[in-house]
Amino acid sequence: MKEALATAKHAVMRLPELATDFLKNSIIGYLFEAKSLSDAVIYTKYWILIWGSILKFVVKLIFKRGPVGAFRVIRHYPWLLRFFSTTKLLRRLSRGRKGAYLESTALIIGSIALTLVEKLEEVVYQPEILLINEDLVPPEIGMAMGLNVWLVEAMGILLPLIHSDASLNFIDEAENAGMNPDACSFVKAAVGMIVKNQQPIGCAIVSSNMPCDAGMASYTYIQKAYDVPIYRLDAPYNFHGERAETLFVEDLKGMIAFLEKNTPGRMDWDKLREICEGRNRMVALELELWDMMRASPAPLASEAVWLSHLWHFYMFPGHKEAIRVFERLVELARKNIDAKIPAVENEKYRAVLWNPPFPQFPDIFNMVERAHGITLIMDSMTYNHHDFIDTSTPDTMLKGLAQIIMHGPMVRHTRGPAENYLDDIFRCYKQFDLDMVWVANHVGCKGGQAMNGILREKCREMKIPLLILDYDLVDPRIVSHEGMMRQVDDFMETVMKAKRPAPAP
Amino acid sequence: MKVFQDLLETPLNDLVEQAVADGRIPIGYSCSFVPEAFLMADRLFPVRLHAPGVAGTEIADIYLSNFICTYTRSLLEFAVDDRFDLLGGWVFVPSCVHMQRLYDNLEYLKKPAFSHILDVPRKVTAATLAWQTEELRILADKLASHFGVDMSHDSLNAAIVQWNRFAAVISSIGELRKPPEPLITGTEFHRLLMAALVSPKDLILPKILDFKQEIEKRNGIGKFRARLMVTGSHLHDPELIRVMESQGGLVAADLFCTGSIPGFMPVDIETATDGDPIRTLAEHAFKKTLCPRMMEDFDRRVKTIIDTVREYRIDGVVIEIIKFCDLWGVDSMPMVAALRNEGIPVLKLEREYALGGEGQLRTRVQAFIESMGK
Numbered sequence: 001m002k003e004a005l006a007t008a009k010h011a012v013m014r015l016p017e018l019a020t021d022f023l024k025n026s027i028i029g030y031l032f033e034a035k036s037l038s039d040a041v042i043y044t045k046y047w048i049l050i051w052g053s054i055l056k057f058v059v060k061l062i063f064k065r066g067p068v069g070a071f072r073v074i075r076h077y078p079w080l081l082r083f084f085s086t087t088k089l090l091r092r093l094s095r096g097r098k099g100a101y102l103e104s105t106a107l108i109i110g111s112i113a114l115t116l117v118e119k120l121e122e123v124v125y126q127p128e129i130l131l132i133n134e135d136l137v138p139p140e141i142g143m144a145m146g147l148n149v150w151l152v153e154a155m156g157i158l159l160p161l162i163h164s165d166a167s168l169n170f171i172d173e174a175e176n177a178g179m180n181p182d183a184c185s186f187v188k189a190a191v192g193m194i195v196k197n198q199q200p201i202g203c204a205i206v207s208s209n210m211p212c213d214a215g216m217a218s219y220t221y222i223q224k225a226y227d228v229p230i231y232r233l234d235a236p237y238n239f240h241g242e243r244a245e246t247l248f249v250e251d252l253k254g255m256i257a258f259l260e261k262n263t264p265g266r267m268d269w270d271k272l273r274e275i276c277e278g279r280n281r282m283v284a285l286e287l288e289l290w291d292m293m294r295a296s297p298a299p300l301a302s303e304a305v306w307l308s309h310l311w312h313f314y315m316f317p318g319h320k321e322a323i324r325v326f327e328r329l330v331e332l333a334r335k336n337i338d339a340k341i342p343a344v345e346n347e348k349y350r351a352v353l354w355n356p357p358f359p360q361f362p363d364i365f366n367m368v369e370r371a372h373g374i375t376l377i378m379d380s381m382t383y384n385h386h387d388f389i390d391t392s393t394p395d396t397m398l399k400g401l402a403q404i405i406m407h408g409p410m411v412r413h414t415r416g417p418a419e420n421y422l423d424d425i426f427r428c429y430k431q432f433d434l435d436m437v438w439v440a441n442h443v444g445c446k447g448g449q450a451m452n453g454i455l456r457e458k459c460r461e462m463k464i465p466l467l468i469l470d471y472d473l474v475d476p477r478i479v480s481h482e483g484m485m486r487q488v489d490d491f492m493e494t495v496m497k498a499k500r501p502a503p504a505p
Numbered sequence: 506m507k508v509f510q511d512l513l514e515t516p517l518n519d520l521v522e523q524a525v526a527d528g529r530i531p532i533g534y535s536c537s538f539v540p541e542a543f544l545m546a547d548r549l550f551p552v553r554l555h556a557p558g559v560a561g562t563e564i565a566d567i568y569l570s571n572f573i574c575t576y577t578r579s580l581l582e583f584a585v586d587d588r589f590d591l592l593g594g595w596v597f598v599p600s601c602v603h604m605q606r607l608y609d610n611l612e613y614l615k616k617p618a619f620s621h622i623l624d625v626p627r628k629v630t631a632a633t634l635a636w637q638t639e640e641l642r643i644l645a646d647k648l649a650s651h652f653g654v655d656m657s658h659d660s661l662n663a664a665i666v667q668w669n670r671f672a673a674v675i676s677s678i679g680e681l682r683k684p685p686e687p688l689i690t691g692t693e694f695h696r697l698l699m700a701a702l703v704s705p706k707d708l709i710l711p712k713i714l715d716f717k718q719e720i721e722k723r724n725g726i727g728k729f730r731a732r733l734m735v736t737g738s739h740l741h742d743p744e745l746i747r748v749m750e751s752q753g754g755l756v757a758a759d760l761f762c763t764g765s766i767p768g769f770m771p772v773d774i775e776t777a778t779d780g781d782p783i784r785t786l787a788e789h790a791f792k793k794t795l796c797p798r799m800m801e802d803f804d805r806r807v808k809t810i811i812d813t814v815r816e817y818r819i820d821g822v823v824i825e826i827i828k829f830c831d832l833w834g835v836d837s838m839p840m841v842a843a844l845r846n847e848g849i850p851v852l853k854l855e856r857e858y859a860l861g862g863e864g865q866l867r868t869r870v871q872a873f874i875e876s877m878g879k
Contacts, residue, residue, distance in 0.1 A: 178841055178853070180826070180834030182572065187835070209627045209800060213601050216627070217835035220803045224839050232800045234633065237599040237624040243639070250632045414602060417622075418609035446573055446829065450606030453568030454613050 025088045035098045043094065046106035050086050053113040057120060064125065073124055077198055079155060080120070082162050086113055089162050092363050093303060096370045100332035101343040104304040107332075111325045112311050116158070119315065122148035123200045129264055132202035132226070134219060136210040136408055137233060140279065140317055140401060141256060144272035145265030150200055152222065153215075154315060156189040160360035160474045164481070167360070167474040170196065183214040184444035185475040186356075191218050194225050201226050204262045206255060208233035211410035212447060231258040239406035239416060248402040249395070269394045276389040276397050278318025283388060285326035292333040293377055294432055296350065297342030299333040301375045302365040304343075306357045309382040348373030349496065352428050354380045355440040355448045356410070360476045361484060371501040372492050377432045381409045383424060414447030421451050422458060429464060436465040436496070442473045467491040506693055508712055509700035513557055513743070516583055517591045520704040524550060525591055529705065530652055533589060535580065535607075536598035537762050537794040538625045540786040542668035542772055543641060544596065545706065546661050547654035552592065553702035553763065555741040556583045559859050568610045569603075574827045575858035576739045577607040584615055593652065594619030596644065600798050601832050619651050628801045629791045637787040645783065661782040665772045671706045672769040678717055679765045682757045683817050688723045691735070691756025694765070695743040702763055729755035731879040732818055736760040736810060737825035737854075738833050744860045749823065752871040753879070758817040760795060760806075761825070766813055767793050797836035807843045814849055821850040821877050823870070828855050850877050 023029035027047050034040035061070045074080055090109045094102050123130060131147040133139055139149035159166035167185065170192030175181050177195045179188055193199045205228055207219035223230040233251050236244045259265045286309065292299050308329060312322035336343065351374050358364055368374040386407060389400030405411070412420045425437060437459060442448060452468055459466040469487050472478035492498040512518040521531050532544045535554045544551035556579035562569075565581040583589055595617055597608045608622055624640050626633035645656040654660075675698065681688045697716060701709050730753035735746065739762045746756050760766045772789045774782060791799075795806045810822060822844055826833040837853055844851045852873040854866070 178838040180831065180837075180855075182829050183831055183835055191838075207800075213798070213831035214835050216800060217797055217832055219800070220797075220836060221839045224842075232628055234627045234800070236626065236636070237605070237622065243636075247632055247636055254630070415599075415605075417605070418613070443572060446570075446831065447602040447606065449570035449572045450568070450603070450610065452570060454610065 025091045027087065027091075030091060030094075039098050039102055042103045042106060043090075046090060046103075046110040047087050049110045050090060050113040053110075053117045054083060054086065057117045060121070061124065079159055079166065079193075079198060082159055082166055083113075083116070085162050089362075093366055095366055097343075097366070099341060100336045101300055101304070104300050104329055104332050104343075105302075107325060107328055108303050108308050108311070111321060112158070112307075115311070115316050115319065115321055119148075119150070119154075123150060127200060128203060130200055130202040131259070131263060131265070132200070132205040132222075132228075134205075134207040134210070134215065135314065136215075136405070136411060137206050137208050138317065138401065138405060139315065140272065140275050141252065141267075142206070142259070142265065143318075144269070144275055145256070145259055145263070145267050146271075147203075147259070147263060147265040150202060151315060152194075152199060153186060153190045155193065155199075156186045156474060157310070157359045159189075161362055164360040164476045167192075168477070170198075171475055179218075182444065184212065184442070184473065185478075186359075186444070186473045187212075187214040187218050189474050191221060194222055202228060203264070204228050204259065205230040206233065206259075207231075208235065208405075209415070210235055210405075210408070211414060212445070214444070229258070229262040231255050233405070235406045235411060235415065237416065239412070244406065245399055245402055248406055249398045252398050252402055269397070272394075272397055273391045275318035276391045276400065278320070278323055279313075280388040280391070281323050282313065282317065282326050283386065285323070285330050288330050289326070289333055290378075290432075292330075292337055295337060296433060297344065297347035298350065298375050298377055299336035299341070299343055300329065301343040301377060302369070303362070304329055304333075305376065306353070306379040306382050307362075310357070342375075344369045344373060344375045346373040347375045348498075349435040350375050350377045350433065351436045351438050352376075352378045352380075352383075352425070352432065352434050353438045353440055354425055355442055355445060356381055356473060358440060358471060358473075358484070360474050361471070361481050364481075364484060364488070367485065368488055372488070372498060374436075374492075377434060378428055380413060380424070380428075383428050384409065410447075414445070418451060418454065422455065425455070426458075426462065426464075436467060439466065439468045440473075441468045441470045443470065443478055444473065465491075465495050467495070506696060506716070509696040509716075510743075512700040512704055512709070513555075513696065516555060516557060516588050516703075517552065518700075518704060520708045521552060521591065524705040524708060530593035530654070531591060531705075532594045532596055532619075532648075533592045534596045535604060536600045536625075537768060537796065538598045538600070538790050539596050539623055540641070540772075540790050541702075541706075542665045543645070543661065543783075543786050545664040545668055546645075546648075546656050547664075549593075549648065549652065549654055550705040551702075552704075553699075554580050554589070554595075555699070555703060556580055556588075556858070557742070559583065565610075568614065569606060572829055573606065574603045574738075574829045576741075576827055577603040579858050581607055581610055581614075584611055592617075594648075595621070597622050598625045600625075600796070601830070603829070619647075621647060625790070627799055629799070634784075634787060634791070637790070638781075638784045641783045641787055658780070658782055661786070662774060665774050665782055665786070667706065669771045669774075671701070671710055672771055674710065674713055674717065675701065675765060676769045678713070678720075679769070681720065685818065686725050687755070687757060688720045688726065690726050690750055691733075691759070692743050692747040692750055693720075695740075695746045695756075695759070695763075698765060699741055699743060699763060726755075729753055731755070731820040731874045731877055732757045734758040734760065734810065734813055734817065734819040734822045735764070735825060736822060737837075738827040738830050739763065739858065740825060741858070742860050745825070745856070745866070748860070748863055748866050749870045752867055752874060754821075754823075754870055754874050758813050758819055760810060760813065762796070767795065767809060769793070797832040803836065803839065807840060810840075810844065811847055811849070814847075819849075820879060821852065821873060823852045823854060823873070825854045825856055827858055 135153035167189035174188040174192035390396035562578040565578040
């Protein structure tokens with residue numbers, strides 16, 4: 001009785017805090033803050049879309065599996081409950097934004113909700129044709145073979161976006177199971193989910209030597225845990241040139257043969273053509289967007305660049321929803337360019353972020369926009385020099401995909417020679433007329449860490465302001481959000497000579 | 506034994522200096538996927554890169570960061586300190602990200618006259634074997650062009666014969682560890698082996714043969730409580746083995762980069778494909794090197810450990826991992842489970858490249874031996 005009273009008292013004491021939190025993160029709070037009626041309408045539209053997607057998934061689950069079956073699914077994948085907070089993510093990332101820029105943010109989160117539901121339905125309702133892919137193995141081939149492709153590491157990105165602590169128990173689980181604590185937390189999170197049996201199993205696995213040693217090595221454990229056949233792609237170190245392309249195309253053909261032998265999938269070259277042409281369309285639209293991003297001030301920024309690419313190119317290449325998103329992003333950018341409206345009202349600095357963006361603290365881009373006028377123009381997971389895939393024949397399509405894989409982010413940067421890392425940064429810096437380079441200095445990324453010395457010296461030579469921001473990809477315990485912001489503030493004050501923003505009340 | 510210890514005091518020892526004075530060319534290498542025999546052609550000779558007595562890595566830390574394995578940091582530190590200036594060239598493999606970045610930073614800081622990355626694939630198929638063969642051919646051409654050395658088939662065949670002779674001697678000494686009453690400790694064997702890897706083979710072989718004659722006359726090496734096998738990352742300092750053995754655990758078998766299992770199986774030139782020594786060396790490198798960088802080799806690694814445990818009457822396996830090594834760090838997770846499933850006691854040790862924390866190491870090994878009931 002005493003305990004119950006204490007709990008009730010605690011709950012009552014927390015009411016003001018909960019109310020503040022509710023107003024801060026809810027749609028009601030937004031509607032009070034909305035800068036215009038049109039912003040309120042846009043926000044509400046995507047808020048409804050997101051909740052509609054979530055409820056559609058839940059209702060369909062209950063309908064198809066019954067209440068008990070639905071409960072079993074949730075019990076197997078308890079992280080699904082995190083997605084009830086997706087609108088909080090919308091609220092956090094859209095703070096202070098308006099007009100086309102607000103809509104671009106909401107569009108991407110809405111699209112993630114929509115396509116995620118589609119992906120989750122594949123996992124739940126069609127497990128017999130589920131192919132497990134490592135995150136940098138593109139899904140095009142699996143999709144063209146009539147398989148549903150699940151990226152093991154996808155939840156390692158998505159869950160911390162919604163709640164920064166979402167991966168912690170998985171990380172701890174992996175370490176308790178014997179994984180080295182200094183391994184990349186992204187890999188630990190994926191492995192931890194498997195240790196806890198919270199990932200779908202699938203009929204086969206395709207992994208690779210990308211992007212790093214920990215990622216590659218983790219698939220030994222994953223394959224033993226799943227006990228399904230595995231194929232491993234091997235991108236050469238010297239991946240430029242015909243010789244490397246020939247080797248890797250053979251590897252892709254081996255992958256197809258493996259999948260035809262071990263899964264119900266059968267290659268449909270017409271379907272692959274359709275997917276590749278859809279992907280090409282996305283690339284064309286993205287290039288158009290990048291062209292507009294070169295304008296100063298930029299018409300869009302941040303999630304319109306990195307999250308749009310990360311989710312849609314890696315998970316849904318060629319998908320009609322992905323194409324629609326990029327078409328709309330181009331329209332929104334053009335709208336702002338024509339009306340001379342900047343994404344960030346007070347754009348003072350243009351930045352590129354090198355190494356994967358901060359999944360456990362995506363708010364940082366929004367916060368630095370408002371605090372310092374820093375616009376995130378580009379990031380390394382997005383920036384590439386891919387050509388369009390030549391869809392004339394199966395061989396040309398495989399060659400195109402091979403080039404995309406081998407020249408992919410992290411692969412060409414951290415697995416390849418240093419020139420790939422450095423040349424890309426400086427090329428991007430020039431191409432987008434930037435003011436600074438940020439390095440997301442993930443403590444578990446050895447390939448990135450070991451380039452900082454050279455990068456510092458090169459940037460000094462070229463008088464490029466460089467911020468090496470220490471943090472952990474998906475573990476906020478290593479460096480707190482406050483600690484990350486402090487590093488930004490210190491950099492802005494000492495290097496950029498900008499006034500330190502007033503502390504938050 | 507002191508002669509081998511002395512040869513390990515410096516990164517490039519007296520025998521290396523003697524060979525250089527005779528007009529020969531030392532080529533530094535860091536990975537077992539570089540065939541030693543390949544680097545023994547004509548006037549070339551291989552020197553396994555090591556950093557004995559490294560006291561700190563202050564400069565290397567600036568460039569490579571504190572989160573990179575201390576082996577690569579130690580090598581970079583020594584390189585920046587001009588400790589490797591006698592080397593004619595460097596041959597690396599993209600063994601791991603740390604090694605790749607060592608190469609990148611070395612190129613940036615020292616700009617060596619000759620350095621090369623041998624792009625060894627991470628799995629073995631017909632296509633990757635052909636790739637590896639081509640990679641060696643490219644390296645052969647580069648070496649020939651830069652140093653004016655003979656990298657022809659005849660020259661490589663002669664080098665292989667020489668290497669096989671050397672490997673046979675090492676293997677025969679390694680065999681002396683198998684019996685219940687071995688004639689050589691793990692420390693002695695590792696000193697000998699490391700000295701052989703960092704010296705010209707022809708110059709050290711007579712010393713090894715003398716030593717072999719000496720130990721064959723031994724009655725024994727004393728009593729040990731348990732027989733251990735050590736596997737894992739680069740292990741260059743025999744002192745680490747000595748500390749383990751000081752607790753009563755005889756290190757009777759080794760499976761690491763600079764170990765002998767299965768690293769000294771002979772190169773089979775009798776049945777060489779098309780009589781091509783380069784292809785033979787490519788095949789041999791894949792067969793004799795067991796490393797977690799090879800994506801599909803886990804089962805073979807585990808089987809080799811289990812077979813060695815049976816063959817060498819091993820009581821327990823020590824997996825030693827240099828801190829920040831993702832390959833061994835992550836690979837050890839299923840490996841420990843697989844070995845324990847076979848009833849093999851396992852101790853997983855995290856360490857730095859240079860011996861440190863000797864007290865803790867002693868305690869852990871002692872406790873491990875006691876836990877086996879020995």
